[in-house]
Amino acid sequence: MTQADAAERRRWWLPAALSVLLIAAALAGLAVLGGHSLPDRVGPPVEELSVETTRFTSGEIELTVRNTGPDPVSIGQVFVNDVYVDFAGAEDPIRRLESETLLLKYPWQDGQPYTVSMLTSTGVVIEHAIALAVATPEPTLSFFALMALLGTYVGILPVVLGMMLLPVMRQAGESMVRLLLAFTVGLLLFLTVDGISEGLEIGGMSGGAFGGAELVILGAVVAFLILTAVDRYLRDRHPGGATGVRLAAMVAVGIGLHNFGEGLAIGSAYAIGELALGASLVVGFALHNTTEGIAIVAPLTRRASRPPLWILGVLGLAAGAPAIVGAVVGATVNNAELSALLLGVGVGAIVQVIVQLAPSLAGSARGKVGGTVVLAILGGVVVMYGTGLLVPA
Incomplete structure (x- = not known):
């Protein structure tokens, strides 16, 4: 590469780098100041959960859930086929895009369908249907x-x-x-x-x-x-x-x-x-x-x-x-x-x-x-x- 080519490249990269820094600074300022200038949202929180994976082991159902909504979600109770079950996990609210694992104590039966209902702290019921319960294969x-x-x-x-x-x-x-x-x-x-x-x-x-x-x-x-x-x-x-x-x-x-x-x-x-x-x-x-x-x-x-x-x-x-x-x-x-x-x-x-x-x-x-x-x-x-x-x- 000649000295002229190197100088031309430097002339091109300098304004490009400055433009990127300027845009980044403007977006950061908008994120900091814009959110405080808007009024608080009225109405109940929007709570959404998505079940990403389901695992069946002996006497337990393991669900990996992710918050796909804008507001944190706190899970208060869990039901399987309208029967209350004990569960572990998700003690703290699940924030946006975060995931948690729920371990349900339930004597499920092979080949049966199940509906898992998650009751949030605000009373919203989020359901997940399982068409067929089958023991999850172990990676042996x-x-x-x-x-x-x-x-x-x-x-x-x-x-x-x-x-x-x-x-x-x-x-x-x-x-x-x-x-x-x-x-x-x-x-x-x-x-x-x-x-x-x-x-x-x-x-x-x-x-x-x-x-x-x-x-x-x-x-x-x-x-x-x-x-x-x-x-x-x-x-x-x-x-x-x-x-x-x-x-x-x-x-x-x-x-x-x-x-x-x-x-x-x-x-x-x-x-x-x-x-x-x-x-x-x-x-x-x-x-x-x-x-x-x-x-x-x-x-x-x-x-x-x-x-x-x-x-x-x-x-x-x-x-x-x-x-x-x-x-x-x-x-x-x-x-x-x-x-x-x-x-x-x-x-x-x-x-x-x-x-x-x-x-x-x-x-x-x-x-x-x-x-x-x-x-x-x-x-x-x-x-x-x-x-x-x-x-x-």
Whole structure:
């Protein structure tokens, strides 16, 4: 960097820093003086509580509650199915955005529904419905082994099976390669819609203290921008366009983030007893996720892209292994807001991959996309949708 460039940068940073300091000082003054100049609010306090997690142990129900309203909340009494119960925790008022753990002494029964009613000090009743009471799994060695087995079944093995078709796909000509990439885009489009749908559904179940559906959008935008910046950095270091290995890596990362969200759903369903373990689960996910393996190796079908076997192994792990981590996190944490954010991250990653693959779909004739390419995209969507119907979770 020349002295002129350094001087120019200093001239730019000095007014920017002064502007930020001025804005910060103005906001601080507004916070201090503005609140005292406004009149006190009339009427009763606004009390809102959200139950973030529920754990069932022998003779006890453990609730993690968060204050999502503007005023502190003091819990005076707790009822389960209209029966008064002793509880421990939340001795002091819960302030805005703070969380507390309530331990309820109650002989709950497996498989029964319950309604927990929390009576505040001002007489407001806040209810939390539990559709099904199931003992919360303890994080033992056997539990982690089961989650790892589930993640392997639904993540790693199906992806590897799909990737094994690479030698057959390499025998295809250039036009067939383009159709395979279009088919991959169709698969990823379905995963995008599926991720958005799951994220919005999970976000709607959150308490809203830190956002619900907004977290899906935030995660998607942040992931898309970060991956775009990484791709631009790699292009600057290695000009000449995206290589097949780089595209395959981007596809694997995007699918891996989606499979992490899939693992979250599996772990959460297992934790609350809504997951039917069995052959239908394994076969359904195997058929559904095998197409993801095809999507990963599609950019490697050109003759110039012949990576060594260990790179293919890394790509398979990058796409499938996050399902194991997601299953463990989903069964132990079970936080709707975290799940919504991570599902949004997966959506943003997949959209960035679609942007990377889109230029490869155009033929040589003026960069137009042919009708067969459009049909291949539609075929990818239909195949992913059809195999998704076989997933019982």
